[in-house]
Amino acid sequence: MLIRIKKKSDVVSSEITSPSVYLNRRQLIAATGLAAGSMAFAGKGEPALQQGPGVNAKLENVKEGYSKLAQNDPMTSYEAAASYNNFYEFGTAKEDPVENAGNFKPKPWKVTVDGLCKLSGTFDLDEFLKPHQLEERIYRLRCVEAWSMVIPWIGISLADVVKRHEPSGDAKFIRFETIVRPEEMPGQRSRFILPWPYVEGLRMDEAMNPLSILAVGMYGETLPNQNGAPLRLMTPWKYGFKNVKSIVRISFVDKQPKNTWNEATPHEYGFYANVNPTVDHPRWSQAKERRIGDFLKRDTLMFNGYEEEVASLYAGMDLKKHY
Ligand SMILES: Nc1nc2c(c(=O)[nH]1)N[C@H]1C(S)=C(S)[C@@H](COP(=O)(O)O)O[C@H]1N2
Ligand SMILES: [Mo]
Secondary structure, three states, rough: OOOOOOOOOEEOHHHHHOOOOOOOOOHHHHHHHOOOOOOOOOOOOOOOOOOOOOOEEEEOOOOOEEEEEEOOOOOOOHHHOOOOOHHHHHOOOOOOOHHHHHHHOOOEEEEEEEEEEEOOOOEEHHHOOOOOOOOEEEEEOOOOOOOOOOOOEEEHHHHHHHHOOEOOOOOOOOEEEOOOOOOOOOOHHHHOOOOOOOEEEEHHHHHHHOOEEEEEEEOOOOOOOOOOOOEEEEOOOEEEOOOOOOEEEEEEOOOOOHHHHHHOOOOOOOOOEOOOOOEEOOOEOOOOEEEEOOOOOOOOOOOHHHHHHHHHOOOOOOOOOOO
């Protein structure tokens, strides 16, 4: 089922410029190597960069989906979106994921759906995705660190996934878990970085909101490893850390799940993590952000600009308390 919401500020796919084809020398070498079917650059000083466009598989049968961009809010280049990442399983520096994720194997992949639902089980990714329509969604991504991007994701509606697996009335939250594979994810060899696995959660009504998707691709192609291949969450009104990558388990639960960053530093990161320019991080202001590629900072928008779509979910809640 395709949910389409048309708003005056929508931009249709045909108006979107193609991803930047600029690649630096190292990326060009890696991309060429990969395109020729060679993984020879892995482990030889040149990381096997999963850089596109054209390196990852092109996704077919993608519907033009909901996209809400302010005018003059252009897309981030593919190069930036695929090389400036947070994915602590591969290291804590922004360039670590692209450099260390080359040996990660997102295929074959299985997803377990369990907990309070009728259709539970472990599914091959293809089987899990098959009943659903792929859609393109161009969303702003606002990291809690006060930088942002605009990325064209391809994914499936999370609400459709929920409906298909038929949660019981007791299921109030969904919990998502990232894969644990320390042999392929060097960051996971240290438990001082974060407690593994990385876990995130949503309240059921947040999961059912039409903006929530499970992404399998970006810029027309399957996700690069560093962006959370092969399956990651995307909730554009929340800080980036909610958008858990490389998901292997989806559980329907009755209690609010403990999410990783809240466990790690509860006074800094909560469960809701809604983008809110009026609630500062204890160590910095959230009023402004730097769009990657821009020089000047811009104002951060309430709910990252998706207030119309999601504000009603939090009616009556004190957002200073539920940060
Ligand atoms: N498993 C896992 N998921 C994760 C993270 C992480 O470290 N591990 N980082 C989060 C943070 S802080 C952000 S901002 C986004 C970044 O997504 P991107 O690299 O695709 O832009 O992923 C989120 N998902
Ligand atoms: Mo983030």
